[in-house]
Amino acid sequence: MSTQNKDFNRAMELLTSMTAETSESKRVAAAMGEMATDWLTPHYLLALSDRMAAATDDLARFKLMRKAARDVVTFQRSGLSCARLQLDRERLAFKQKVHQDAIETKRQLEERRDPNEPMTEAELKACVDKVDEIFGFKKVQT
Secondary structure, three states: OOHHHHHHHHHHHHHHHHHHHHHHHHHHHHHHHHHHHHHHHHHHHHHHHHHHHHOOOHHHHHHHHHHHHHHHHHHHHHHHHHHHHHHHHHHHHHHHHHHHHHHHHHHHHHHOOOOOOOOOHHHHHHHHHHHHHHHOOOOOOO
């Protein structure tokens, strides 16, 4: 095996390994984001509850509630953004699959024999044999 082939094979192995690691790290990152949100929410609510109880007047409570509402909206937006990214990835994968299927179909159509091209002797003999078989002039060999 030549040095170029060895280098190419090594590069392909590395690329395959990196692809597997990347997809695994994406899956882990998504799970970690969910775990962080699950952990953060109750802690955030406890801290907010303590600060609301410590607030001395209505204006301080109102400011805390506005800040909390802003934080909740930010959390929701990040969750929606992650979901949108996932949908975009799925949409892209679907479009790529459709495109690959179209390319494969086109390739198969291009490989078909041109019906205007004359038959070879072997093709002509196969057609005659099949017609003879259909009309019973020739026994089917099993």
